[in-house]
Amino acid sequence: MSVSERPTIVLFTRDLRVRDHPALAAAARVGGPVVPLFVLDRAVRERSARNRLSYLGDALRDLREELRRLGGDLVVRSGDTVDETMRVAAATGAARVHLSFDVSAFAARRAERLREAAADRRMEVAEFPGVTVVPPGEAVPTGGDHYKVFTPYWRAWESREWRAPERAPKRLELPSGLDAGSVPKRLADSGTGPLSPRRQSGGETEARRRMAAWLDADCADYEHTHDDLAADATSRLSADLRFGCLSPLELALAAREHPACGPFVRQLAWRDFHHQVCAAFPDLAHRDYRERDIAWRSDDSGFAAWCEGRTGVPVVDAGMRQLLDEGFMHNRARLITAAFLTKRLRVHWKRGGDHFHAVLSDGDIADNYGNWQWVAGTGNDTRPNRSFNLLRQSRRFDPDGAYIRRHVPELAEAAGTEVHAPWRAEQPPTGYPSPLLDEDG
DNA sequence: GCAAGATTGTC
DNA sequence: ACAATCTTG
Secondary structure, three states: OOHHHOOEEEEEOOOOOOOOOHHHHHHHHHOOOEEEEEEEEHHHHHHOEHHHHHHHHHHHHHHHHHHHHOOOOOEEEEEOHHHHHHHHHHHHOOOEEEEEOOOOHHHHHHHHHHHHHHHHOOOEEEEEOOOOOOOOOOOOOOOOOOOOOHHHHHHHHHHOOOOOOOOOOOOOOOOOOOOOOOOOOOHHHOOEOOOOOOOOOOOHHHHHHHHHHHHHHHHHHHHHHOOOOOOOOOOOOHHHHHOOOOOHHHHHHHHHHOHHHHHHHHHHHHHHHHHHHHHHOHHHHOOOOOOOOOOOEOOHHHHHHHHHOOOOOHHHHHHHHHHHHHOOOOHHHHHHHHHHHHHHOOEOHHHHHHHHHHHOOOOOHHHHHHHHHHHHOOOOOOOOOOOOOHHHHHHHHOOOOHHHHHHOHHHOOOOOOOOOOHHHOOOOOOOOOOOOOOOOO
16 A cells, blocks of 8 residues: 555544534545544543533534535544544554644643554644634744733734635545444433433534524624523524534634624634633643632532522523523523622632533533633633622613523513512512522622 | 822623 | 723822
């Protein structure tokens, strides 16, 4: 076999698409056979949220169809990602492995192990962009390894030239005699957290439909409606981005075409911002980014009430119940519920972040824990003592209480002003807990 | 040492 | 729109 005929393995991780996939596009350009491979890692399978495993199953089935349309297939294995990749490499005589660069501690360790194992077999490992719009490490401040403050990052992010998006390969050739394996049917039987009844389904095909509808209609109103809890007028593309069913670059380029979508593009920069923080500080999910002397409390019963959406503070409970019901929470509600747990109950951000991570379909290490630390005051906020007035937030972002009523049925009949603070009503609603607050607001 | 004023950063 | 922090007289 000549060198050019030796296959390239494209190791898919959370970049489950064929369009604008630099690692796949580069593999197709090499010219020989391509082995699109996904390894269902045992550790990932046991630790992931059921809601994400459910989305993952959808995404893998869709990716397989897309690859088959191109003449290839998705090769699926289970076990340890590096071991299984090397097994496929041995069976096919692959010369190189392509994968997308990713930032979590888990991803960094996986890439490191992959490089070591590949070196033993004289194979190349090449990492490609695609998980973020601007790759971590490409926008770097003078005199530092990463941006610690969002606004300077935003300026650098916005003004730099982005790479050109890649087309899906025209045609893929799979090495012959390779067992493709199957996508497990009941992926969400393992994993942690609930399987939410209204969780989002996924995959590139569906994600692209959602993206087109968003850009076509609602993105232009984003600036004025994104904080309206009841309007539910955010993109809902977070899980699609989390699994890479959408290219964040393609989305950002398309959104940038509409002047009114500026504020939405800025949110995509926040996503990149947290990724470049995580790349430089991989312990983001475990340790204070900035060490603060905060007197955390254990408050197990308060934490349990928060998880269940039974704190007695309607806007908090509405958010927490939306999370359980949908595997998703409105961004504004994420800020409110996280502020309640860390600032009011004084429960450590790590416990809140872990709960979110066990439920969210879009649960992403960099975004989730970066935002939790931001709210808790240990992260990248320049104003770490920021405080949320919960009642003001509730009245401002859910003025007629429609969000609360939608998610907290005990309050469905509550009067206009009482829906935000039912403990003030002459007759507080039955079956709804009294608030875990030491003072109003 | 202090207050007015400028700057900074914003989820 | 606004508050925390930094600069200046």
